[in-house]
Every structure is written in C-alpha cells, then in structure tokens.
Amino acid sequence: MAASEAKTTIDLPVQGMTCASCVARVERALDALPGVLETSVNLATERATVGFRPGSVSRDELVAAVRGAGYDVIDVAAGAAQTGTDPLEFEAQARRRQYLRLRAKVIVGAAVSTIVLAGSMHHLLPFLPDVLSNGWLLWALATPVQFWVGGQFYRGAVAAARHRTATMDTLVAMGASAAYLYSAMGVLFPSFFASHGLGEPMYFDSAALIITLILVGKLLEARAKGQTGAAVRRLIGLQPRTARVLRDGAEVDLPIAEVRSGDLLRVRPGEKIPMDGVVEEGGSAVDESLLTGEPMPVDKGPRDEVIGATLNTSGSFTMRATRVGSETALAQIVRLVQQAQGSRPPIARTADVIAAYFVPAVMAVAAVTFVAWLLLGPDPALNYALLNAIAVLVIACPCALGLATPTAVMVGTGKGAENGVLFRDGAALETAHRLNAVVLDKTGTITEGRPTVAEVVALEGSAEREAQVLRLAAAVERGSEHPVGEAIVRGAAERGLALPEAVAFAASPGGGVRGEVGGQVVVVGSERFLDERGIAVTGAGGPAVLRDRAATLAAGGATVVAVAVDGRPAGLIAVADRIKESSPAAIARLAGLGLETIMITGDAEEAARSIARRSGIANVTARVLPEHKAAEIAALQAAGKRVAMVGDGINDAPALAQADVGIAIGTGADVAIEAADVTLVSGDLAGVPTAIELSRRTMRTIRQNLFWAFAYNVALIPLAAGVFYPAFGILLDPIYAAAAMGLSSVTVVSNSLRLRRFRPRPAHRYGP
Numbered sequence: 132m133a134a135s136e137a138k139t140t141i142d143l144p145v146q147g148m149t150c151a152s153c154v155a156r157v158e159r160a161l162d163a164l165p166g167v168l169e170t171s172v173n174l175a176t177e178r179a180t181v182g183f184r185p186g187s188v189s190r191d192e193l194v195a196a197v198r199g200a201g202y203d204v205i206d207v208a209a210g211a212a213q214t215g216t217d218p219l220e221f222e223a224q225a226r227r228r229q230y231l232r233l234r235a236k237v238i239v240g241a242a243v244s245t246i247v248l249a250g251s252m253h254h255l256l257p258f259l260p261d262v263l264s265n266g267w268l269l270w271a272l273a274t275p276v277q278f279w280v281g282g283q284f285y286r287g288a289v290a291a292a293r294h295r296t297a298t299m300d301t302l303v304a305m306g307a308s309a310a311y312l313y314s315a316m317g318v319l320f321p322s323f324f325a326s327h328g329l330g331e332p333m334y335f336d337s338a339a340l341i342i343t344l345i346l347v348g349k350l351l352e353a354r355a356k357g358q359t360g361a362a363v364r365r366l367i368g369l370q371p372r373t374a375r376v377l378r379d380g381a382e383v384d385l386p387i388a389e390v391r392s393g394d395l396l397r398v399r400p401g402e403k404i405p406m407d408g409v410v411e412e413g414g415s416a417v418d419e420s421l422l423t424g425e426p427m428p429v430d431k432g433p434r435d436e437v438i439g440a441t442l443n444t445s446g447s448f449t450m451r452a453t454r455v456g457s458e459t460a461l462a463q464i465v466r467l468v469q470q471a472q473g474s475r476p477p478i479a480r481t482a483d484v485i486a487a488y489f490v491p492a493v494m495a496v497a498a499v500t501f502v503a504w505l506l507l508g509p510d511p512a513l514n515y516a517l518l519n520a521i522a523v524l525v526i527a528c529p530c531a532l533g534l535a536t537p538t539a540v541m542v543g544t545g546k547g548a549e550n551g552v553l554f555r556d557g558a559a560l561e562t563a564h565r566l567n568a569v570v571l572d573k574t575g576t577i578t579e580g581r582p583t584v585a586e587v588v589a590l591e592g593s594a595e596r597e598a599q600v601l602r603l604a605a606a607v608e609r610g611s612e613h614p615v616g617e618a619i620v621r622g623a624a625e626r627g628l629a630l631p632e633a634v635a636f637a638a639s640p641g642g643g644v645r646g647e648v649g650g651q652v653v654v655v656g657s658e659r660f661l662d663e664r665g666i667a668v669t670g671a672g673g674p675a676v677l678r679d680r681a682a683t684l685a686a687g688g689a690t691v692v693a694v695a696v697d698g699r700p701a702g703l704i705a706v707a708d709r710i711k712e713s714s715p716a717a718i719a720r721l722a723g724l725g726l727e728t729i730m731i732t733g734d735a736e737e738a739a740r741s742i743a744r745r746s747g748i749a750n751v752t753a754r755v756l757p758e759h760k761a762a763e764i765a766a767l768q769a770a771g772k773r774v775a776m777v778g779d780g781i782n783d784a785p786a787l788a789q790a791d792v793g794i795a796i797g798t799g800a801d802v803a804i805e806a807a808d809v810t811l812v813s814g815d816l817a818g819v820p821t822a823i824e825l826s827r828r829t830m831r832t833i834r835q836n837l838f839w840a841f842a843y844n845v846a847l848i849p850l851a852a853g854v855f856y857p858a859f860g861i862l863l864d865p866i867y868a869a870a871a872m873g874l875s876s877v878t879v880v881s882n883s884l885r886l887r888r889f890r891p892r893p894a895h896r897y898g899p
Contacts, residue, residue: 138168141190142469143179144205144222145172145197146229149287149349150299151533152490153202156291160200164188175537177226180470201290230353237350240280240343244336247272251336266318266333273335277311281342297490299528303345305494306524306865311338313517334518341525341869348530348873366465366548369440374405377449387455394452398443406439406452407459413448417441419813464812467553471544476557478833479536485841493527493848500852508853515853518865522851526868527844530876535836538883543829546889551812552822553797559808563792563826565773569721569819570764570786572778573732573739574614574708576796576816577718577746580779582614582708584622585689588680589702600702602628604655604694607646610636615690616644618706619655641733641756643692654695655704658735659754661693668693668700677703688741690734710746713817718747720820720892724827727772731755731763731786760786777819794819821891828889836879843875 148154154172157179161170166187172179181193194204210221249256250263250272262268278285284307287300314334373384377395387405390396395411398404404417416428419441428444431437437450439459456462497520504516540557547554554560574580589596605623608616609630623630633646633653642663643656654661658670658681667673669681669691681691681703689705721728729750730743739753752763760776764786767774776783776790787793787807795807796814811818851868855861 137185138182139185140180140182141193143181143190143193143197144207144225145177145179145202146205147202147283147287148172148174148177149533150174150528150530151485152291152296152298153287153300154533156200156294156296156298157197157202160196161193164192164196173537174533175541176469200294201287230350233346233350233353236280237343237346240276240339240346243272243276243280244339244343247276247339248336251333266314266321269333269335270315270318273311273314273339276339276342277307280346281307284342284345297494299490299530299533301490302493302524302528303341305497306521307338307341309517309521309524310334310341310865314338337518337521337865340866341521344866344869345525345528345873348870348876351873351877366461366468369403370461371403371405371440374452375399390452390455392452392455396450396452397447398437398450399447400443400445402443404437404439404441404443404450407454408437408439408450408452410435410437411449411451413446415446415448416444418444460812464548464553467555467810468544468548471540471547471554471556471560476536476540476561476833478561478830478837479557481837485532489527489532489844493524496527496848496852497521497523504853515862519851519853519862521865522863522868523848525865526847526851526863526872528872530872531836531840531843531879534876534879534883535840536833538880539829539832539836539886542883542886543825543832546886547822547825550818550821550825550891551815552818552825553810553812554822555808555810559792560826560829562773563775563809563823564830566726566775566792566823568727568729568767568772569775569777570729570731570767570790571718571748571816572760572776572783572786573730573734573742575779575814576777577714577730577742577748578708578710580614580708582618582690582706584618584625584704585707586684586705587622587702588677588705590674590677590700592676597702598626598628600694601626601704602630603648603651603653603696603701604692604704606630606633606648607636607644607653607655609633610646611638611644613638614708615692615706616655619692619704622704640758651696652698655692657733657754658691658693661695666693666695666698666700668695669703674700682737685735685737686741688738688745690738708742710742711816713815715745715747716893717816717818717820720817721823722747723892724820724823726820726823729767731760733757757783758785761789764789775819775823777816779814794822817891824891825889828886832883832886836882839882840875840879843871847871 145157148157151174154174157172158170161167161179161181166184167181168184169182170179179197197204205222205225207222210225214221246263247269249259250269281303284300284303287298288304291298291301317333371387373386374390375382375397376385376390377397382397390406396405396408400415410431410433412433414430414432417431417437418428419438431448439454440461454460457466500523501516501520504519505512508515540560543560544554571577574582584601587597587601589600601619601623605620605628608619610633611617631648633648636644636646638644639656639660643654643660645652645654647653654664654666658668661668662670669678677700684705685691689707692704692706694701694703718728727750728748729752730739730746730748731752732739733755734753736753739751743749743751755763760783764774764776768791773791775792775794776786777794777796778787779796787795792809793807794809794811796816797810797812809822847863849855850861851863853862
C-alpha cells in the first residue's frame, strides 16, 4: 500500500476460530473483497483488523465475508445500544457467555463420558451393573456428546470442506467420527464383526473422551487467554464512571459519557480525575504512575494539564475538560494497546506457512497409517488401523501452533503498557529485539527539554548592557518556537524586562532568528548562523572576552547563543538544559544490553560533549540540522547497524520514520505520535531499555512456543502412528492423544503468561 493512500480501519470480534488454518481462511475471505488493503486476524484476541479504502466496502460486507467463511462476528455496536453498555463491556460479556457455554458442555461431556468409559471397561469393573456395558445404551449416551458437546467441530469441519480447506476441526471431527461410526456399526452388525475376528468394537468411550478432553483443553486455553488480555481490562477499569460537573453554581454528578469539552469539573482529594483537562483553580499533587510510570506525585496548579484516570492525592481543585471520550489519553492508550495486541509480527508468517500445509499432510499421514496397519498389523488389523489413524488425526491438531505467537504478543504489549511503553504493532515488538544501536536526541530526550537562561554576557560588561542584550534577543525570539528561544523569552520575563515589538521576523531551523527591534537589526543564533552572515561573535575573529567566555560556558554543557545588533557583536546568552535524573541510569542499562548509544544534536560540539560525558555517552554527533538527522540514521544503517531513534520533537519525525524502530518520548496526554513505532508515555528515557528488554523476552517466548508446538507434533505423530510398536510394543491410545493435544495448547499459553512476571532490571543488574 502506498504510504499516502487513504485507509479506514475497522475491528471485527470474530467467534469460532480454533487454529492457524482458521486464521488464514478468514484473512483470505476478507482480502478477496474489493477495496481491502490489508487484513490481520489474531487467534488469541479473536479479532480481525481490516484496512480498506474509504467507501469501497461496508461493515456489513466484511461481516458477511467472515460468516461466509464459516465464522461469526459479535455485533458489538448494536448489542451495546440494546443493553445500554459500553461496546468493550458488551464484547466482554459476549465472550463470557461463550465461555460459560463451553464450560457447560465440558461438564456434560465429562459426566457422560465417565459413564461411557466405565461401561466400556466392564471387564475391569465387574461390580458395575451389566446394563452399563450394553452397546445400545453406550451408543445412546455417546450420541449427545458427539453431536451436541462436539457440535462446534462438525460445524467447523463442514464450513472448511465447503471452502475446500481443512482445519483443526476437520481432524477432530474425522477422528471422533471414525471411532463413533465404527462402534455404531458394531452395535448394528455384531455377527459380522464376530465372524471376521474383530470382537466387539466398542470405542464409544474413545469417541466421547476425545471430544471432551479437547474441549477441556479449549476451556483451559480460553481461561488462560482471558488472562493475556488483563492489561487492557485494567486500563479500561482506570476510567471513573462519573464526574462532578459544575452547573449553574451547583455540583452535579453525571456519567462520563455526558461530560462535554469545556465543562468545569470539581475533583476532591482521593478521587480519580475524570478526563483530560487544565486546572482552573486550586491545586494538588497528582499520582500519574498508573499511566506514565512516574513514581512520584506531580504538583499541579492553575494552567497545568491533568490526565484522566490519574489519582488526585491531596488538595481539591477545579478543572476544565479539554479532551473527552475517545480523545482522552487513556482512550488513546487503550486503542494503541489493542491495535498492538491485534497485530501480528513477521515471525507469525512462519506458523501461517506451515499451517497451510500441515493439516493436509496430517490427513495423508493418517491415511498411510491406516493402510499400513490394515495390511501389516496383527489381528484384529482393522481395529489397530482405525485406532492408530485416529490417534494421528487427534494428536496433530495445530491449536498450539496458532496460539504460539499471538498470546506472547498480547502479554508482551500489555506488559509494555503497564510500564509506560506503547508498541504500535507486533512488527515493532519484533524488530526492537534486533537493535544494536540507539540514537538519542538531546533536548527533551536526555535533558529536561525546558532550558533556562544561565548567564548573560554583554560585550561592554555592565548589568544594564546585559539586560539590553537579553531584552533585544527575547524580542525577536518571541516569534520562535524553538526551546532555546522560549527559554530566552522566559528569562526576560522572569527578570521583569518589557519586550518591544519585533518586525521582519525570520527563522532558520536549527540556526537562529533575525528581526528588527526599534529600527535595529537583531540577529540571534549559533556561531555558524552568525558566521554565515559575516558576523563574528563567539568564533574566530570575535571579541576575545566573548570568545573565551563562550568556550568556558560550552565546556560546562551550556548552549551558547550569540547576539548581534546592526551587524556588530553585542553579547551572548548561555542557556542550560538539565539532564533528566533518570537518563544516566537508562543509558547504563542500554550499555548493559550490549547497545551502542549515540547522541545527535544541533548544539555546538563543546556543549554536546559535556552533556554526553555526564550522561555516559561516548559517541556524539553535533551541529546536525533537523533535516539531516534522517541522513545520519541512514548512514548508520548503511554501515550495518540496526538503529533505534529516540526523539520528542516534530523535527525528529523524519529520523523516527527512517530508523528501524522510532521511539517517541511522550508527555502525559500526548501519546498518539504517528511517526513512532514505540511511544514512551512518561517521557522517561528509562522506557527505552525497558522496551528493548521486553522485546527480547517476548521474542524468546515466541521462539519457545513455536519450538514446542513443532517439536510436540514431530515427536508424537510417529508415536501415534505406531512406529515404535514393532520394537517396543508401544501404542498411543486416542484418548491420551486427545489429552496431550489439549495440554499442548495450554502449555503454549501458560508459557506466554510467564511474561506477566517481567520486571525491568535496574542498571546495576547488568554487566560491567
């Protein structure tokens, strides 16, 4: 898809998928619709995410395609409207009802199958009533298990056959039906079986237990999958249900859905802030840790922003709502996490390719097993042939294969959200584990991003002249959006300087500004910026007093801005940006992970190296214009590096997009940063090593899951086929095959759930 092509995205909650083959069939059905650009179907979240050209296809057509493939779609919008619930809550309730139906079937299947098993083992349990071993009774008991308890397998198998494909449902239905029908024939024609030396072929217990045990595995799997989505449910649960709105001088408690942007709200101590807004009156300390990961409460006063769902710890204040509904930071975070959990990393294609050939291959192996035992097996050969073929069909069901990747992605991205790290999608989660270099922007990333005026130096040295230099510089910088310019304007305001109007303002990104103040031409910027205009202030040829002082300030880490008036040097302003307290430890963690760190900045070499030295960074690239940052990233990639770019400004967007992984420093409410693959909600650099470490842990878990899913089938299919019988006399009963198949899926999901114990390691836990 072209990067500029318009795209609308819709999520469809899908029911009835059981394995990777189901995922592939739903994707094919959706991709076949005109206008569909991309489709991602996730087995763990049971969700299809479809991107399509606006107006090319309707939701009803997408739903019809899914249903035509043999699956169902939960109509969340209509259901929520009818029940008066939130769409996410309605979907959760629908999933819960599905789980309860499955549990009821498991209970019935377990009870009936136990009776059938006991009746089939009458020779080992002679104390049981003889009637329990009656073939007609066993047939009657096994039938509801076969077609009601196991009905979903037959429906899935029929739908797959209609589309000329085969899935896990096909294998289960074939295996259970073979045992059931063979046993039914034995009840109907006992003399035929007896005359051919086949005994009494009563395998109703196998048929019933195969279905029941597989459903037990599905029940445990569903329960475990529910835990993988716990992060989203916790995020949604943070949102308070009501807000105290000021209306006509009175406080009225209203549902969150009825609050509008611009409403005034009262927030009392101990209450959650209802939504994003700005403090109007009062103040308090707000605990934002649940959203940003910042452990200490943040003081808030008039004009400060507050984030919805954070906790007001102490004082009472009035706030004005600015973002409501889907615009709030919490809603954006939930949407980003759901998007990431519903996506699939590139490694998932391995399972997709294998699943496309796996089920037909298993059916072929089962056929070969049947024929081999029928021709070469001991008497009764037909019984052996049937049971071993059934065991192959049942044990090879690719449930674990389909769950190996999505469950780990769900838990990994959810755990990232809990730590203030938002992955855009599964591809970002996968790519991050391959990184070997991290490029860090300086201002706002390593440093606080709020520089202040540290010193003003005038050529003539007097306090009056220094004030004049600051006043003129601030007058022209008032039209600038650069952090250094804003610091100069704030510095003038803090000193009580009245700023005259500037005209003919012009700015050069990454260089400086120019304007006319009271008839004087004022130029403010870097040494290079002024040198290009033939004005020597801090560079070679400039006044010694300014040149020497600039060198000293730059060596101390300050950004030195030169000021010229009417083409002559007037002075300089030193602007300092404090290093974030967490930056040195975060950079040490990156080194501990084996990553090379590089600082890139437009600042002068001396200032950049001072910040880098105090932060623990050895490699520095200074004097880089914003438009050249992407080129620096590309150069590193050309040298064989897999690069992450960490930045916070709009001018970092090209570099973020160029990097293998773009990591954006968020600032509380501002979490939807389009150019980035990863967003750090808190603005804390510590999130970078956390993201990389979590990516490595998640990918290791995915590889473990895929290994065990493949190894399980490779190891047990030969056992089920009876390959070891001639040498060791070992056969695998279909009942045990069903139990083992269910256990494999639970094992994969449980292994993914171990990621919930992930904790970022502190710097001292890494190597030297």
